[in-house]
Amino acid sequence: MIIERSSEWKEGFTNRLENLEPWQNWTLYNMNYEIVKANLITDFYGLQSPKYLPNLTPLNHQLKVAETVIERMNGKAILADEVGLGKTIEAGLILKEYLVRGLVKKALILTPASLINQWVEELNYKFYIPAIPYKKNTPIEYYDVVVMSMDTAKKSPHKELIYAQDYDMIIIDEAHKLKNHKTKIYEFVQGLKKKFCLLLTATPIQNNVFELFYLISLLKPGHLGNYEAFQSSFSASKHSLEHDDYLRELVNQVMVRNRRQDTGIEWTNRRVQIIPIDFTKEEKEVYEMISELKNMCPVFSDTFSMITLQREMCSSKEATQLTLSKMREKCVELKEIEYMESVMQKLMALEMNSKAEKAYEIISQANDKVIIFTEYRASQAYLQDYLYSKGITSVLFNGKFSKSKREWMKQLFKEKAQVLIATESGSEGINLQFCHHVINYDLPWNPMKLEQRIGRVHRLGQEHDVHIYNIAIRNTIEDSILELLYTKIGVFEKVVGELDDILTAFKKTI
Amino acid sequence: MYPQQVHDYLVKFFEENECRILNNDGHYINVQLTIDMDKKIMNRPYYWKYLESINGEPNPAQLTLITDQNNLMEGGIKGEVVHFGSPRLSQLFQTTKELGAFVQMYEKVNKFEKNIILTPWLGVNYKISYYSDQTKEMLYSLGINLMTGNLIEEFQESLREVDLDPIMTEGVFHLPYIIKPIRALERLDLVIDNIVQQDDHTWAEEAKERWQKDQEVLEYFYTGIEKKPECYDMERKAMEEQYEARIKIEVLNGGLFYMK
Numbered sequence: 001m002i003i004e005r006s007s008e009w010k011e012g013f014t015n016r017l018e019n020l021e022p023w024q025n026w027t028l029y030n031m032n033y034e035i036v037k038a039n040l041i042t043d044f045y046g047l048q049s050p051k052y053l054p055n056l057t058p059l060n061h062q063l064k065v066a067e068t069v070i071e072r073m074n075g076k077a078i079l080a081d082e083v084g085l086g087k088t089i090e091a092g093l094i095l096k097e098y099l100v101r102g103l104v105k106k107a108l109i110l111t112p113a114s115l116i117n118q119w120v121e122e123l124n125y126k127f128y129i130p131a132i133p134y135k136k137n138t139p140i141e142y143y144d145v146v147v148m149s150m151d152t153a154k155k156s157p158h159k160e161l162i163y164a165q166d167y168d169m170i171i172i173d174e175a176h177k178l179k180n181h182k183t184k185i186y187e188f189v190q191g192l193k194k195k196f197c198l199l200l201t202a203t204p205i206q207n208n209v210f211e212l213f214y215l216i217s218l219l220k221p222g223h224l225g226n227y228e229a230f231q232s233s234f235s236a237s238k239h240s241l242e243h244d245d246y247l248r249e250l251v252n253q254v255m256v257r258n259r260r261q262d263t264g265i266e267w268t269n270r271r272v273q274i275i276p277i278d279f280t281k282e283e284k285e286v287y288e289m290i291s292e293l294k295n296m297c298p299v300f301s302d303t304f305s306m307i308t309l310q311r312e313m314c315s316s317k318e319a320t321q322l323t324l325s326k327m328r329e330k331c332v333e334l335k336e337i338e339y340m341e342s343v344m345q346k347l348m349a350l351e352m353n354s355k356a357e358k359a360y361e362i363i364s365q366a367n368d369k370v371i372i373f374t375e376y377r378a379s380q381a382y383l384q385d386y387l388y389s390k391g392i393t394s395v396l397f398n399g400k401f402s403k404s405k406r407e408w409m410k411q412l413f414k415e416k417a418q419v420l421i422a423t424e425s426g427s428e429g430i431n432l433q434f435c436h437h438v439i440n441y442d443l444p445w446n447p448m449k450l451e452q453r454i455g456r457v458h459r460l461g462q463e464h465d466v467h468i469y470n471i472a473i474r475n476t477i478e479d480s481i482l483e484l485l486y487t488k489i490g491v492f493e494k495v496v497g498e499l500d501d502i503l504t505a506f507k508k509t510i
Numbered sequence: 511m512y513p514q515q516v517h518d519y520l521v522k523f524f525e526e527n528e529c530r531i532l533n534n535d536g537h538y539i540n541v542q543l544t545i546d547m548d549k550k551i552m553n554r555p556y557y558w559k560y561l562e563s564i565n566g567e568p569n570p571a572q573l574t575l576i577t578d579q580n581n582l583m584e585g586g587i588k589g590e591v592v593h594f595g596s597p598r599l600s601q602l603f604q605t606t607k608e609l610g611a612f613v614q615m616y617e618k619v620n621k622f623e624k625n626i627i628l629t630p631w632l633g634v635n636y637k638i639s640y641y642s643d644q645t646k647e648m649l650y651s652l653g654i655n656l657m658t659g660n661l662i663e664e665f666q667e668s669l670r671e672v673d674l675d676p677i678m679t680e681g682v683f684h685l686p687y688i689i690k691p692i693r694a695l696e697r698l699d700l701v702i703d704n705i706v707q708q709d710d711h712t713w714a715e716e717a718k719e720r721w722q723k724d725q726e727v728l729e730y731f732y733t734g735i736e737k738k739p740e741c742y743d744m745e746r747k748a749m750e751e752q753y754e755a756r757i758k759i760e761v762l763n764g765g766l767f768y769m770k
Contacts, residue, residue, distance in 0.1 A: 052595030222731030
C-alpha cells in the first residue's frame, strides 16, 4: 500500500518556531478544523454530491443511477436511460461525486458539436463544475474540465493534445456514435485512458447486437469476451441471437437503464399508430417503372441505389427527381435514356402526393402544433410549399443550423408557425415539449432514430398525451422497412430491455 | 450547511480578517476587503502589480454576498449568491485553511492566582484519507506534553474547556520544553502511522479483488494475441490508477499550547 505524506506543514511550523513567520489566528484555526470535520467523507458508500448542490433536486432514479455506477460498477458504465430522463444530470452527479471525493481532478467530455454549450452551461450552473468549451488553441493543460466535440477530438492536432493530458474521467454523450469500430472516433476513444468512464446513449443497439458488443468492448474490453467468443457463444448474427438471458445479465453489469414507467413520475401517454395508405394509380405506375429500372439499366443493378430511389418515391417526386436526373447522366445506351426520359416525364406529370395529403389531413384534424420528420431535404422544401398552399404556416429545421438559428426557429415554431418540418439531422438536442403531435413522414431504417425523434416531445415537462403518426405506403419498400424495424426492436428488447412504443401500440412478436 | 450557517461563517471569517462589514441584514452582507484579502481572493494579480508599479492609491474591492436570496429584506440587491458547494465558499474554506494552520496559545490566568506555571503541549490535527476507486476520510486530533511525552487523543475537543489567548497573561511563566516540538511532531507522526496500521483494511483487499477481476476480463479479451496493442497497456495503467489502494496523511493544522 502506498502512503503519501507531505512535509509542508512541518516546514511552516519550523518557520514559526524560528520566528521567521507569524503565528496565526485562533478563531480561523478552529473554523478550519470545524469545516474540515463537517465536510469529512466518513464512509466509502453513499453520495456526498447532493449536499453540495442545494439548488438541484435530482429525481430518485437519477440518484440511484449515480450510486449504482459508483458503488457497483466502479465508475465505468453505459448510462442508457430512455430519452428525456436526464442522463446529463446522472453524469453530472457522478462527476461531482468523484470531484468531491478527490478521485477525479481532470475530466474530458465528448459530445456532438451541437450539445457543447448545453453541457458547459449545465455543468457550470447546475453542478458548479468549472467546465469550458474547447476552442482552437485553448490551452487545455490549464483547464480541469473540458467539453469538446467528438469530431474535433479525433483529428490532429487536437487528438495528440488530448492524449498528452492525464484525464481521470471520460464522459461521452450520444455514445451510439461509437457503434462502428472501424471509425476514427472509435479508434480515438479506444486509445484514451479510461480510469472512470461514462457512455451516454438511449440507444445502445441501433441496428444489430454487435454495436453493443463494440460499445462494451470500448468500456471494458473482454466483458463480453473477444469477438470470436462473443459470436460463437451467443450464436450472434446480425438480427438474431441465442442465450439472450445470459447476455442480458452480462450487459446489466455495465449498463443502467431506466424506463419512463420505472421512474415513479407520471408520464403522459404515447399514442402511436401506423397509418397505412395507398398510392394513387398514377403514383403506383411510376413506382413500378422505377422498380423496373434495375432490369433496364446496369446503373441500377446495385440494390442500394434502387432502394434509395424507391424510398424517395415514397416521399416526394422532388426527392426522386433529384436522384433520378443524377443517374440519367450515367446512362449511355439510347434505350436506357429513352426509358429514363419516360419515367421522368411520368414522374413530373404527377399532380398529387398521397402521403402529403395524408399529412395535411392529420395536421388539420390535430388542429395543433405538429412536427413532421422527413429524410430528404427536397421533400422538406416541397412540404413547406404544399402546406403553404393549404394555408398552413411552417418553419424548417435541420442539424446544420447554428445554435442561434436553432433557437430562433424553435421560437418561431412556438409562437408563429403551426408546423415544424425537420430532417433527420435535426432530431438531436432540441426539446419541444410544447408540441404533442409527431408525423414520421418517412420511416428511417433504424428504430432508435424514431425513438430519438419522439423523444423531442415526449420528455420531462410534457403535459399532454403525445400522438405519433407513422405513415407507410402499402405494397412498397416501406413494407420491408416496417418489417425490419420490428425485427430490430425485437433484438433490442431481448438484450437491452423493453422499449416504449415507437411503431405501434401493438407488439409484434418475432 | 444551511444558509444561516453559511452567513455566520462569512461574517466571522471577514471579521477575523479585519474586513469591515458595511451591511448585514442576516441574509446578505456587504464587506470592504482589506488589501491582503483582495490579493488572496479576488484573483487580480495584474491590477495589484500595475498599482504597485505606478505607486497608485490602492482600492481594494467591496463584495456583496447573498446567503439567502429568498429572504432579502430590501429589493434590488445585486451580488454573488453564496451557498454550500458554491465556488466562492470553497475558496473561503481554502483561505481559512491557509490562515488557520499554525497557532501559539496560552491559557488565560486570573490575575489573583499566584505562581502559575504553564506547561507546553504540541497539538496536531491530522486528516487521513483512504483512496482506491472509493474514498473515506478520518480526522485525528493528538496532543503531546512537551515535558513528559504524555499523549492525549481528541486533543482539539479538550481545548474547548480552556480559555486561550495568543498572549501570555502578565506575570505568568511557562516551562521551557524538554522535548523539542519537531521531535514531538515526529512522535505524533509515528502514532498516526500506528493507528493506520492497526486499522481494518478490508477496503484495500476488496479494491484489489475488483482490480483482479477486471484484469482477468482484460486478459481474456487479448488471449492468443502475441503482440498486444498500445491500448492494452493503457487499460492496465487505467486499472492501476483506478484501484490501487493509497493512503494520504496530511496535517490540517496544529500548534503550541501552554496550559496549566
